[in-house]
Amino acid sequence: MTDPELRYQAILEKIQQRGGRLTSHRLALLRLLAVSEGHPNAARLYEELRAQFPTISRATVYKTLAMLKEAGEVLEIELHNDSHYDGNKPFAHPHLVCTRCQRILDGDELAPLQNIGQQIARQYGFLVEREQVVFYGLCPDCQKTPEA
Amino acid sequence: MTDPELRYQAILEKIQQRGGRLTSHRLALLRLLAVSEGHPNAARLYEELRAQFPTISRATVYKTLAMLKEAGEVLEIELHNDSHYDGNKPFAHPHLVCTRCQRILDGDELAPLQNIGQQIARQYGFLVEREQVVFYGLCPDCQKTPEA
DNA sequence: TAATAATCGATAATCATTATTTATAGAGTA
DNA sequence: TACTCTATAAATAATGATTATCGATTATTA
Known part of the structure; x- marks a missing residue:
């Protein structure tokens, strides 16, 4: 397991390289993905983010996840109608x-x-x-x- | 590949054993699953059934599939938001x-x-x-x- | 045949996800 | 600094697969 802080920095830099903006919403989401032990789903991430940002929308969560997946920084674990996300090991594994x-x-x-x-x-x-x-x-x- | 007709009979008998009813809608769905070469999804099955039974509903398709899965006569291939079904080999396989x-x-x-x-x-x-x-x-x- | 019990199937609702619209950040210019 | 302009982010609204609910229907038993 890599150091969460290093992982956070790595994702952050990747987004900057790609010219993505680093808003407060996104930073918080990145942090959750890098730090979280488990493999949260979109609903879980949304709930945790809402504690800090009551106005955040689900679409923001989904779009950011899609962007990170596209960038190869997050792996989507496709469970039946309830995808979970792995921000620590973004490569295919069982x-x-x-x-x-x-x-x-x-x-x-x-x-x-x-x-x-x-x-x-x-x-x-x-x-x-x-x-x-x-x-x-x-x-x-x-x-x-x-x-x- | 087993003979489609035998497969059809096998599923049919299993439902009867379980005390399930054999309505015209169900019989047609069973036949599709036993005969179809591929691995149809619920939408595909619904469309094909509608040709014969214009009043059939999606719920009937889903419920019957759930029952067959429960009975171990159909395998659900869980693809991202689009499950497909295998009525010929209802056991786990890649x-x-x-x-x-x-x-x-x-x-x-x-x-x-x-x-x-x-x-x-x-x-x-x-x-x-x-x-x-x-x-x-x-x-x-x-x-x-x-x-x- | 009539009463009872169980399942079937249609409508309507739900929930994850996505398309579209609106808002905002930041670059460039005067 | 103030003012556009453009690109991207975020919110709203829509979509589409799936499921809960409940009246209708069929089988079972007396």
């Missing part, structure tokens, strides 16, 4: 979603998935550009506690 | 989605993904219940033809 506590764990370091693109090309002649790999189940914590 | 022609190919037979659940359990202590593995890119056909 995710483990707990169906009980809703936590999202990073599942990189899974060897079989490392060169899967090559195998898909060999086996199906299909050229992979982007992937979305999600495993749903129970995280270690929730396995310990019996069903609510 | 999909290859062409970003140009939108076709969805089945990507089973990928060896690395066969026992991935075990590795996830070993490596992360995470118990996989369900997976959603999608690779986006160019299908063989679209690679041959230059960009439109």
Whole structure:
């Protein structure tokens, strides 16, 4: 895990390079993405931002996220009608979603998935550009506690 | 690929076992799922059904799909805000989605993904219940033809 | 056949997301 | 500094997939 402050600076500089404006709304959103441990969704980000900026709109959140995704500084984890965002590791990697506590764990370091693109090309002649790999189940914590 | 007629009968019997009713709307939807080559989405199914049943509603399509999914007779391929359905292979398997022609190919037979659940359990202590593995890119056909 | 219970399906609502419009920041000029 | 002009940000309004609700319909049992 990179230092949140460094990550924040990196995203910030990328936006400046691209000629994007750094408004107070955007700065706050960047900070949330860089600092937040988890993988928030748009609704969560909106709620947290509203505490500071009561007038902010959802569209601003979505547009900024789209811009950051376009810039390659944020990864969208496409869950059914509820995308979450990863501002710390903006490259494709598997995710483990707990169906009980809703936590999202990073599942990189899974060897079989490392060169899967090559195998898909060999086996199906299909050229992979982007992937979305999600495993749903129970995280270690929730396995310990019996069903609510 | 199983014989479409057999598949149709299998789904039909499963619904009866569960005490579900077999209305004309439902029968037509089942037939589409069993016979259709591809992986239609709700909108597509709705359009095709409307040709036969002008009064059918989208809700009927969604409800029937939900019931079939619950019964394990249909697999939902959760694409960003546009789920598609697989009535032929209702078990988890990877999909290859062409970003140009939108076709969805089945990507089973990928060896690395066969026992991935075990590795996830070993490596992360995470118990996989369900997976959603999608690779986006160019299908063989679209690679041959230059960009439109 | 009549009463009862369960499911079906249409309308209307919801919610995430996006298109369009409006506001604002900042550059350049006098 | 004051004043345009232009580009981008942010808000409002719209869209579209999905779901909740509830009357209608069908099956079941007596």
